[in-house]
Amino acid sequence: MIFAMLxxxxxxxxxxRLRTLLTMLGMVIGVGAVVLMMSIGxxxxxxxxxxxxxxxxxxxxxxxxxxxxxxxxxxxxxxHTLTVGDADAIAExxxxxxxxxxxTGNAQVVYGPSxxxxxxxxxxxxxxxxxxxxxxxxxxxxxxxxxxxxxxxLIGKTAAENLFGDEDPVGKTIRIRQSxxxxxxxxxxxxxxxxxxxxxxxxxxxxxxxxxxxxxxxFPGSVRMIMVQAATxxxxxxxxxxxxxxxxxxxxIREGMDNDFFLRNLTAAADSAxxxxxxxxxxxxxxxxxxxxxxxxxxxxxxxxxxxxxxREIGIRMAIGARERDILLQFLLEAIIISVGGCFIGLLLGIxxxxxxxTLTGTMVIISANSVVAAFGVAATVGIFFxxxxxxxxxxxxxxxxxxxx
Amino acid sequence: MGTxxxxxxxxxxxxxxxxxxxxxxxxxxxxxxCIASGEFVAVMGPSGSGKSTFMNLLGCLDKxxxxxxxxxxxxxxxxxxxxxxxxxxxxxxxxxxxxxxxPRMTLLENVSLPLIYCGMEREERRRxxxxxxxxxxxxxxxxxxxxxxxxxxxxxxxxxxxxVNRPRLLLADExxxxxxxxxGEEIMALFEALNREGITIVLVTHxxxxxxxxxxxxKFHDGRIVGDQxxxxxxxx
Ligand SMILES: Nc1ncnc2c1ncn2[C@@H]1O[C@H](COP(=O)(O)OP(=O)(O)O)[C@@H](O)[C@H]1O
Ligand SMILES: [Mg+2]
Numbered sequence: 001m002i003f004a005m006l007x008x009x010x011x012x013x014x015x016x017r018l019r020t021l022l023t024m025l026g027m028v029i030g031v032g033a034v035v036l037m038m039s040i041g042x043x044x045x046x047x048x049x050x051x052x053x054x055x056x057x058x059x060x061x062x063x064x065x066x067x068x069x070x071x072x073x074x075x076x077x078x079x080h081t082l083t084v085g086d087a088d089a090i091a092e093x094x095x096x097x098x099x100x101x102x103x104t105g106n107a108q109v110v111y112g113p114s115x116x117x118x119x120x121x122x123x124x125x126x127x128x129x130x131x132x133x134x135x136x137x138x139x140x141x142x143x144x145x146x147x148x149x150x151x152x153x154l155i156g157k158t159a160a161e162n163l164f165g166d167e168d169p170v171g172k173t174i175r176i177r178q179s180x181x182x183x184x185x186x187x188x189x190x191x192x193x194x195x196x197x198x199x200x201x202x203x204x205x206x207x208x209x210x211x212x213x214x215x216x217x218x219f220p221g222s223v224r225m226i227m228v229q230a231a232t233x234x235x236x237x238x239x240x241x242x243x244x245x246x247x248x249x250x251x252x253i254r255e256g257m258d259n260d261f262f263l264r265n266l267t268a269a270a271d272s273a274x275x276x277x278x279x280x281x282x283x284x285x286x287x288x289x290x291x292x293x294x295x296x297x298x299x300x301x302x303x304x305x306x307x308x309x310x311x312r313e314i315g316i317r318m319a320i321g322a323r324e325r326d327i328l329l330q331f332l333l334e335a336i337i338i339s340v341g342g343c344f345i346g347l348l349l350g351i352x353x354x355x356x357x358x359t360l361t362g363t364m365v366i367i368s369a370n371s372v373v374a375a376f377g378v379a380a381t382v383g384i385f386f387x388x389x390x391x392x393x394x395x396x397x398x399x400x401x402x403x404x405x406x
Numbered sequence: 407m408g409t410x411x412x413x414x415x416x417x418x419x420x421x422x423x424x425x426x427x428x429x430x431x432x433x434x435x436x437x438x439x440c441i442a443s444g445e446f447v448a449v450m451g452p453s454g455s456g457k458s459t460f461m462n463l464l465g466c467l468d469k470x471x472x473x474x475x476x477x478x479x480x481x482x483x484x485x486x487x488x489x490x491x492x493x494x495x496x497x498x499x500x501x502x503x504x505x506x507x508x509p510r511m512t513l514l515e516n517v518s519l520p521l522i523y524c525g526m527e528r529e530e531r532r533r534x535x536x537x538x539x540x541x542x543x544x545x546x547x548x549x550x551x552x553x554x555x556x557x558x559x560x561x562x563x564x565x566x567x568x569x570v571n572r573p574r575l576l577l578a579d580e581x582x583x584x585x586x587x588x589x590g591e592e593i594m595a596l597f598e599a600l601n602r603e604g605i606t607i608v609l610v611t612h613x614x615x616x617x618x619x620x621x622x623x624x625k626f627h628d629g630r631i632v633g634d635q636x637x638x639x640x641x642x643x
Contacts, residue, residue, distance in 0.1 A: 318491065
């Protein structure tokens with residue numbers, strides 16, 4: 001029965017090919033737009049997620065502020081308010097996974113004839129843990145390297161490429177501000193940070209070495225930054241509170257006075273970036289869906305015309321025994337075939353368009369099975385929804401009125 | 407002649423009025439009629455006398471304004487839309503003056519269409535439709551389109567379609583009206599043969615020549631039955 005009906009619907013559409021194609025065009029454009037927008041949006045979301053997971057999870061960064069003594073702002077040569085002791089104390093707080101004091105600066109690095117200006121990051125091995133940053137060849141430095149301020153370095157991918165080219169950096173000696181450093185290992189590629197910096201253009205050395213031998217601080221205990229990792233996302237609010245309290249207490253900041261440090265929740269910032277791309281891609285999808293709606297209305301319009309044109313045919317069918325539901329099904333099937341057929345073509349165009357965008361702009365696009373299934377579902381729904389009214393109109397015709405129609 | 411119990415059609419004080427701009431127009435007034443199984447009735451009368459109105463009511467295409475219509479023992483007034491559709495599909499075969507074939511379908515598909523609506527399998531549908539086309543002498547044209555054959559042939563296809571679901575009652579509203587007299591005679595011969603096989607036929611015509619083929623003539627005038635006679639003696643046997 002349903003096959004016979006499908007065959008008839010097919011024939012009816014074949015009888016008016018141009019009109020059928022034009023009606024499908026609405027669905028083609030709608031589905032194509034939705035699929036294209038969804039794949040671009042999902043690609044952007046994926047890229048952000050990658051950046052976030054490369055950053056490490058559940059992270060805070062503490063930045064040194066002004067020395068509070070007498071409210072005098074300390075210049076660049078002044079002491080930082082945060083100390084290695086602060087980092088150690090915070091590490092003891094419940095819910096804190098690990099902490100890493102950080103000292104950074106830029107320096108000229110030389111290997112043989114090549115030289116390269118890059119960011120030097122002095123820290124402890126905890127830093128690599130917090131950022132889940134792998135050493136791909138060689139090994140990381142250890143706590144004892146930090147204690148004895150040895151001149152060893154881990155080199156990021158970009159810095160390695162610029163200094164070593166194709167050569168293997170492990171075991172080689174580089175010069176950072178004239179001092180020789182042995183490269184212990186190379187770091188896994190991290191790509192861009194959320195603010196667009198190349199995170200691989202860096203060299204990581206022990207904190208103490210950076211302070212004493214590269215940048216020469218007069219206050220060896222003080223650091224510019226501390227990275228703090230909470231054990232879980234749920235711990236983050238509690239950690240933020242207890243950490244602030246602890247630092248205020250350690251820095252003897254009285255009630256009502258401002259903090260002498262800044263706290264940034266990196267994970268929250270990342271989440272909001274992710275949220276905004278999600279909203280963005282939803283918005284794009286919603287706009288594209290409007291064209292789907294327009295396509296659906298196009299189908300309804302044509303089906304109404306078709307019902308009027310075929311009134312007599314409907315009368316004949318009723319005279320030989322078609323029930324209301326038979327006529328309803330016949331016209332509904334036509335609408336569904338048009339919308340699903342349009343959907344199929346639209347899907348192909350949308351996927352083609354997305355791949356074109358990827359090759360032309362290098363933006364990542366993701367064509368998920370979900371969006372394909374959703375597109376088909378929506379198309380069938382649109383067909384049923386907008387086909388229903390005309391089909392019901394056909395089914396409710398009075399047999400004798402329909403037969404008399406000229 | 408059959409008794410009341412095996413009458414296919416029993417009509418009692420049937421009325422039908424149309425709504426027109428000039429008010430209600432009574433097209434049928436107080437019609438009573440019984441038609442027994444196996445009869446061949448010609449409905450006659452001048453144009454506008456209510457013949458088509460009457461046939462549409464018999465065919466369950468339209469509803470009476472008042473009165474009773476009992477078809478095959480069932481009061482049509484009590485039936486829902488689906489039950490009426492079922493009657494049109496199984497019990498009644500309707501042949502129109504203008505053939506009313508679906509132009510985009512082959513003859514075979516046209517003939518098998520009623521079988522789709524009773525849910526028959528494709529192979530069985532095609533077998534039955536072919537059988538009926540053979541019966542009306544058009545089996546070699548099964549895959550032709552309706553506009554490729556003559557009017558007489560189209561009417562044969564329409565008759566095959568009306569018969570494909572083996573109805574008890576065949577209704578035909580001026581089936582020869584659009585045909586030349588030679589072709590009309592051929593169609594009437596077909597009806598006679600069908601009636602001999604036992605199917606009840608009610609046929610509208612305003613030509614006496616055509617009505618001669620029927621065993622009983624019912625005359626309409628101004629929406630009333632004004633004559634009812636049985637011509638052939640053998641009918642009474
Ligand atoms: N749908 C209709 N609306 C109004 N009047 C109608 C309609 N159909 C038929 N009539 C009128 O009813 C009368 C009977 O018509 P009809 O049954 O077609 O007669 P016949 O078939 O005998 O020529 C005619 O006067 C005709 O004008
Ligand atoms: Mg008439």
